[in-house]
Amino acid sequence: LAKTTQPISMDSYEGQEVNITCSHNNIATNDYITWYQQFPSQGPRFIIQGYKTKVTNEVASLFIPADRKSSTLSLPRVSLSDTAVYYCLVGVPNRDDKIIFGKGTRLHILP
Amino acid sequence: SQTIHQWPATLVQPVGSPLSLECTVEGTSNPNLYWYRQAAGRGLQLLFYSVGIGQISSEVPQNLSASRPQDRQFILSSKKLLLSDSGFYLCAWGRGSYEQYFGPGTRLTVT
Numbered sequence: 001l002a003k004t005t006q007p008i009s010m011d012s013y014e015g016q017e018v019n020i021t022c023s024h025n026n027i028a029t030n031d032y033i034t035w036y037q038q039f040p041s042q043g044p045r046f047i048i049q050g051y052k053t054k055v056t057n058e059v060a061s062l063f064i065p066a067d068r069k070s071s072t073l074s075l076p077r078v079s080l081s082d083t084a085v086y087y088c089l090v091g092v093p094n095r096d097d098k099i100i101f102g103k104g105t106r107l108h109i110l111p
Numbered sequence: 112s113q114t115i116h117q118w119p120a121t122l123v124q125p126v127g128s129p130l131s132l133e134c135t136v137e138g139t140s141n142p143n144l145y146w147y148r149q150a151a152g153r154g155l156q157l158l159f160y161s162v163g164i165g166q167i168s169s170e171v172p173q174n175l176s177a178s179r180p181q182d183r184q185f186i187l188s189s190k191k192l193l194l195s196d197s198g199f200y201l202c203a204w205g206r207g208s209y210e211q212y213f214g215p216g217t218r219l220t221v222t
Contacts, residue, residue, distance in 0.1 A: 045213070
């Protein structure tokens with residue numbers, strides 16, 4: 001499993017776009033990048049998954065450069081309710097039976 | 112649609128008492144099942160995972176055990192609880208695809 005590095009915490013303000021970057025220098029050819037969101041007292045929730053370039057859904061966008069050694073989760077126009085911990089994970093879907101959550105990035109949205 | 116249930120929602124147990132937490136999944140068959148623990152202010156720790164009935168992989172050697180008596184039932188047990196067993200216990204299901212779905216969790220306090 002490729003190791004990931006992401007900031008421990010970030011602050012931002014309501015209405016701003018927030019970008020959380022994850023480094024995964026040892027990503028393997030078959031690895032995908034997956035992001036989860038966890039609110040207090042809840043389990044993590046799958047947000048988005050991608051392999052290369054850009055993926056967008058109703059919640060976020062995921063930008064992956066050509067070398068795939070990093071990725072950026074972009075949250076458009078955040079609100080207070082986006083305050084959560086965000087986890088970046090790297091591995092092979094449909095092969096890896098387990099995933100290991102790191103410490104994640106604690107995002108705090110200020111009014 | 113798939114649903115995952117966990118109970119109880121909260122539990123207060125004395126040190127040395129036994130533990131049984133149950134998780135069931137509806138709406139899917141042969142899922143991968145997972146038990147995680149999150150201590151206060153800390154990250155998610157994978158405890159056990161199962162890819163089929165009777166197949167349990169342990170990630171953390173300790174006084175906990177897990178069983179999968181039926182396809183969609185996953186049970187976490189302990190014969191004698193320790194203070195350090197306190198935490199937020201989460202069950203999840205997935206298909207090995209890095210897309211896991213978490214239950215509502217059980218908050219366990221060992222006194």
